[in-house]
Amino acid sequence: MSEWLLIALIAVPTLTAVVLWALPVVTGDRIAALVGTIVSGVLLVVSFVLWWDMRRPHCPCTYQLVDTYGSPPRTVPGKLMPDVDINVPWIPSLGVRFHLAVDTISLPLIALTALLVLLCCVYSLKITPRIGRTRSLIALLLVIETGVIGTFAAADLVLFFVFFEIVLIPMWLVIDIWGDDHDRAGRRRAATTFILMTVLGSALMLLGFLLIHRHAGTFDLVFLGQHPIKGGHGVPLAAAILIAVGLAVKMPLWPLHIWLPDAHAKAPTVGSVLLAGVLLKLGSYGMIRILLPVLPDATATIAPYLAGFSVVAIIAGSLACLAQTDVKRLIAYSSVGHMGFIGLGIATMSPEGLNGALYANLAHGIITGLLFFLAGAIKDRHDTSDLRAIGRALYARLPRISGLLTYACLASLGLPGLAGFWGEMLVLLGAYHPADWLPRATFIVLMVIAGLGAVLTAAYFLRLIRELCQGDPAENPPAAFAVDLSRIEFVTFAPLVVLTVFLGLWPFTLLNQWTFL
Amino acid sequence: MTLTWTDWQAIAVPLVLAIGAVAVLLVDSFWKSASAELRHTVVTLLTSAVILFGLVFVWAQRGGFKPAFCQPAVEGPAECSFVFEPLTAGLWAVLLVGGLGVVGLSTYRLLASDVPIGEYHFLLLSALTGATVLAGARDLATLVIALEVVSLPSFAMVGLRRDRRGSEGAMKAFLVSVLSTAVMLFGVSYLYGVTGSLYLTTIANRLTGLDPDLGRVAFAAGLFVIVGFAFKIAAVPFHAWLPDTYVGAPIEVTTFLAVVSKSAGVAGLLVLVTAGIAPDGSHLRTVIAILAALTMTVGNLAALRQVEAVRLLAWSSIGQVGFLLAPLAVGDAQAVVGYLAAYVVVTLGAFGAVAVVQRHRPGGLLTDYRGMVRSEPGLAAALIFFLVVLAGLPPGLAGLFTKFAAFQAVIDAHLGWLAIVMAINVMIGLAVYLRWIAELFRLPADDPFSVDIETPAVAMISLCAALTAVLSVLPSILFALST
Amino acid sequence: MPLILPLLLAVVLFCIGVYGVLARRNVITLLMSFELMLNAVNLNLVAFDAWRINDATGQTLAVFVITLAAAEIGLGLAIVLLLFRGHGHVDADAARDLAEQDELVEQEKAT
């Protein structure tokens, strides 16, 4: 039963996309959006059913843990402990298997993906990019959903790679076709930079996978998790570096983040939401799922550098935000900072840091999704996302939207009581208390710098609120067409707002999923 | 004197192909009473039947081992000039599928483009004969002769339209090829001089025990032979003839060059490498690896700014050859054949689509494809699929996995630097195809391409697309070809 | 006769051939240069065959090469004829219709 649900999660979106494309052009964009909404809604339900199923006591996680290790080491981070398991040979001569498995690390992310795609489809019911062609947009979103969910569910390195790559071309098309319609060359460049950098990264990652295969003779994540590759130098180190670089492009970590601001800024609203909310998570998820459990020793070797780059990302991203004049670019750069926190959490290799990274993953997906929705709403109303062109005093012109924007900004800067806090807090705690084999002094220094980065994060969000929401309404009279929060926007934003509060006030539901870390 | 023996089944396919070639020529020459259309149909059917026979034979005999023209050796096992073995079967399958595809492609444009039908099919079958012999050849003389049997008909085909562009293309291909033959033969002569034999196995055996001075000579000789093949498959820096010839030839012939001729060259080189001219650890493999790196980089880079569809495909095929050479450099026949198979199917499809467009838009510019997703969704979808496979990204899993196999071969052989170069080239290659795909998606188009596509073309392109889709879902077929 | 003399001669012949291919413009001359190169190969083969006395493999291949050369020249002359019909000359370096067309790039940039 669960197996079929998992297969459905991956296959249904693409099949729906094919059906949508097969429909005649005259079918209408509304119907396409409706179909997308229904399908992704069903998928959301399915993912929750799977998740619910897993929380039952029959989960074999604990005994398996004790089984393989007499006395477990302090961390067995990210190791795949499959609950639902589909495992059939695919390309025997290359050692590739079609192996899907999910556990409590991947399922929340799958649910997040389904949620965000659902919201994007709902949003598209009423609000679509000016160029139209909504049918194809919805279809591409669904294909992206397949890729992302597949990546989260893959238990074979090659399968992971394949799903990882599936999202690229659809995303490229989304940016290239539906992107910023004032800047044709810019959106083309942004889309191409995005796809080329990611492809290069993933090709390098593939080299790392092949090195693992050469060393261990298998691509199977479950097996590799149980028999990690020892040794922190030589081939494992090379593999770890290659994989880390590949995933760091996706994540993105400084200095490989350069594609991100353009891609986010030029993408349409739904594209930005998915890009920031879901696609960036592929990188961090890969690190948790592959680097840590498969190459623990090699990861330990590179962890301080990973942490260092993450912290640079936090600081550089935040500083860059301070000087941005474009709302979407600013939010994009804020993602660099937040993903830096996640990278730092992973690099600590400690349960706290990993819990934090996982939590921050979800929180960032929700909050940044909301932020991009709001930025899109503002951009739609002003036909630009340039702060100077939009003007100030949005509190007076669009009180509800700007109020929500303030809320989302506060959530994003890690205000305790909202979702962003727990992840960052746990990451910093992890950095204070990293795994035993890591240089603690280094990590404490990094923790302090990251803490200052948190202040900078607050600074740029407050600056955004000050430059955009506040101000003298007399100097910025309301435009005639500016309608405050529409009903569809309310429906789309509400789940994210509610989840932000819920995750902020009650982190235990999620954290208890990851006690095995 | 020495005794030779032959398993005639081994050479059945080349023989039938040769007989078919003659038959086609005769039918076309002496059956003047029939209309051109009828003759075209008959000739096409005849050619297809011959090639299909070959395919059926390969299918029936896969996994068999049949030597031909063998003689007992002074030392070691018998020396054979020609062998049918799983590797041969795989290569033949690829070559014959390519040939069949070209025949199919020729059905819907040949008459209009002023190409003599009988000669065309005769030359095609002759070249296929040479190609199949090449894939089974196990001595240098057979190898050289077979290579010439592939090459010479190809040039004739390039010039078959007897126009200005065709003659220039033929001339360029011819001159380069002749030079390469001379260089290769020069190498062969030294290889013979050093080892005293033309049999690949014997040469391989004797090369191992050579004294260092002669070893250097043998190395230079091997280099010359490889350079000769490098001309044929247009590896950089021996590639410059290719774009000009591709553009100059009729598009069917271009397809033939890209599919059959190139595969034959790769097959020959593969035979050379795996049979022992360049054994594991030999510097000749390093040379091939360098060639691979150069070829893929230059090919992809040059394709980056092309504005004509055929020229872009020409340069990108150079890039693809670079990727083919990478597993070849480490002697991984399985990866090479798999890659070749996917490349052949997809190239056929891509050229098929281009042929449709070029028939109505002879300019052949990328801008002719603008907005095709709306005006010709089916054709556009197929073309995008082929291009994505060539780039090696999902949903083109056939391309992805063949590239993956190439990576795996290279990594397993500890050629890290080559793997990095390949990774970079995946990116450049993607950039190349994306430009084209972007044109297809670009809306609104002033004058979108929209025609009634001929039924044979639809059938042909759908077949290629379907085959590619199957290979994408079950890539293991690709890698089962040569085992 | 030591082996080195015919080998040297062959190398010289081959180099002359290469020079001819690179330096002469007339395609007919080019074909003749190729003949020189192939003959260098033949000389090599025969010399090596004489050096190794066991069988006649080299000579056999030499015969093949001669045949091959004939075939090539035949086809080559046909192509030269075609070239002449199309271009009105037989200069190898003057046939440049198929070079990269820069104006196309300009056109694309314009759109």
Next chain:
Amino acid sequence: MIATAWRVAGVGFSLLVVLAAALLYGVDPQQTMAGGAMIGEDFWFSYEFRTDGLTVLMLAIVGVVSTCVQVYSIGYVRERIASYTALVTLFTAAMVTVVISDNLFLLLIGWEVMGVCSYLLIGHYWERRDARAGAMKAFLMTRLGDVGFLFGIFVLGVGYHTFRISELGSGPIEPHTLTIGTILLLVGVIGKSAQVPLQTWLPDAMPGPSPVSALIHAATMVAAGVFLIARLYNVFVEAQTTLTVLAVVACVTMLFAASCAMAAVEVKRVLAWSTVSQLAIMFAGLSLGTHDGRRAALFQLLTHAAFKGLLFLCAGVLLHQVGSAAFVVLRRYTRRGASRKQLRVTFVTMTIGLAALAGVPGFAGFFSKDSVVEAAWEQAKDGSTVGWIVLVSVCVTTAMTAFYCVRMWLWVFFRTPALAGAVGAFEGDDPMADLDEPDANKLRDGSWLMLAPMVLLAIGAIGLGYTDGVHLNVVIALITTVLALLGGLAAYSLWHRGADPRPVVLEREYGVDPAYQRLFVVPVGWLAKLAVGNDRDVIGAYVRATGRAGVLASQGFRKLQTGNVQTYLAAAVVGAVALAILAGVIGS
């Protein structure tokens, strides 16, 4: 409609807090918890709550002040009522969370939510530039402190293997871990309570609505710092170094803030600085490390809540009626005691508040301040340096406090005989002052909704002094009274002469703010430009250069494709030779 609902909810919630405090009074301490997750093998996260005497005291303060503020706001706030009331309620709720939490992270949630509420409320008038800037500054500086606070939680939590407040302080811990942890917590406290060196945000937060200032200064935000140290007193007592640091910070702050208050020319700014100074007195009490010190500090917290809340509400009335709280404006209304007569209740309650602040005997502030001095004297008697420092500082501060209280009282409500109607001490800012006499008849005391809370708090400002039982040390009382008298007399004599000497250094508040601006804000701006430039001109340049190189290479290869077959052949021959040489090099 929504606004009304929110108002009812707000007042109701505040009353609920008062009710809770009343119900909990005298009940035995209790603990409970909700939720929970184990992270790794070391840390248990959950929401733990506790109630004890301190909780009840704080709940009472918070409840009463917030009720007063909510009621007062009904009359005071006119626009954006819903968001305002909601935020004040949230603010109160956050403080309640801080007070009842038994878990450091839960406490941190309340702690930072207060920060963000104060940010939003200070920025309530977001049309005004100073409000925007002040709000941002308040949030950033407190957040900077909060990061330290978070790290302090880590250090202590990891040190004690628990994040539960009631379990902290039990169990072995290395002394330096304890010191580092408590000092980091202190950083958060300093930020929240606006002590030196993070003091500059509080005066700049004054553009916010006055009731909010009352709430922030009297019962919530800034008081949270004092509460926290009182709550973790058993931990802090173990760390002598931290207490010494706290003492130094407190003493420097009280003198610094009092001197700034002496030179401020705006009612709310004077009150803000006085808050900083009074908080420092509480910290000084806490830094003594004795039970008496803690008790004195909490006593001071209690009385301060009453009189400072009162004073801000009074200032609110002034602002409400006059439109400004600057001395120079208020002075225009002093002709024939207009402001005194028209704003009778305000005048009386404000006088009571100032008296309490200045430590006039009999008023609440007098008793609480004396208890701090007394506790310090107890320490100083035993030869404790900290005790002496605190003692002297508090005494000096007493005099300074009396000075600025009297100064403000006189300048705001009375016309100085020396300069009847002439250009006076504050008109340097405004040369047109006193030329146009404002119409003082329009002044009205606020509605009863505004006045009732003031009266209530005024009663508190008098009566709360006696709640602790009157146990006067006569000598100390005498000394502080004399000092206060001296300060007051000095202020009176200056006022009488119509002079208000304001040393430049004080008026500029020691130039701390511009210095911070130059030291931190400007460099961060540069760094931000650097980061953007780095992305654009370094990393981006590499990416662009890669693309450009690809295009150039492509064009180069196109150029090589001349169409001349002999070039191709030559290239091939050269290539073959190069390949042979390359292979030879690699081979050898």
